[in-house]
Amino acid sequence: MSFSRTLKDKSITVWEDGYNHPFLHEMGNGTLDQEVFKFYLLQDYTYLIEYAKIFAMGAVKAADEKLMTNFTVIQHAILYEEMDLHRNYMNEFGITLDENHTVKPSLFNKAYTSNMMSVAQTGGVAEIIAVIFPCAWTYYDYATRLKEQYRDSLEGNFYQTWIENYASDEFRDSFEWFYDTLDALCEHKTEQELEAIEDIFRRSVEFEYLFWDMAYNRQLSYL
Ligand SMILES: Cc1ncc(CN)c(N)n1
Secondary structure (H helix, E strand, C coil): CCHHHHHHHHCHHHHHHHHCCHHHHHHHCCCCCHHHHHHHHHHHHHHHHHHHHHHHHHHHHCCCHHHHHHHHHHHHHHHHHHHHHHHHHHHHHCCCHHHHCCCCCCHHHHHHHHHHHHHHHHCCHHHHHHHHHHHHHHHHHHHHHHHHHCHHHCCCCCCHHHHHHHCCHHHHHHHCHHHHHHHHHHCCCCHHHHHHHHHHHHHHHHHHHHHHHHHHCCCCCCC
């Protein structure tokens, strides 16, 4: 198995804790309190703005135009497709964009995006891919598993669009290049450097788990 593909197994405990979080299963069976989802949606919107900036950092640090294009294509998809999913749900809740723009990121949300930005500023392209990889990979993995596990109750579920969006082939294909690109960038790295990449990846998986938990508890600050 290539280095990039082993990263999930190296974070498997927290990866599975993420999948087992009640937030996800209540989305799967449609019972998640819509106020909880609304909290998530608004926090995630502010998260995605910061997340999109990390792809811009990747484009700045990319060594060639192919890689620059890969980063900017995803950045565009986040801003115009993924955030459309959020804007559509916000519409259903009657939340306007102006109202949405007054939302402040929670303490934890800020910690997560600050960590991503710090890695992007201090690291190279391999570190940038490592820090964003779990954001795409966990969402695809969790959504495909939810789609399968709750296939009998998906139709008409309020969260069906969310699940099908992240379980889609288009979403998977958008980040497929992360694997080979990270492997190529890591080919000549020392053991110590590879461990640092693993730590960056695992930290983001942990942040992903805690983002579900923060949203489930509607936790804006440490209290
Ligand atoms: C917190 C978080 N992580 C990842 C994703 C998927 N791009 C997301 N929308 N939000």
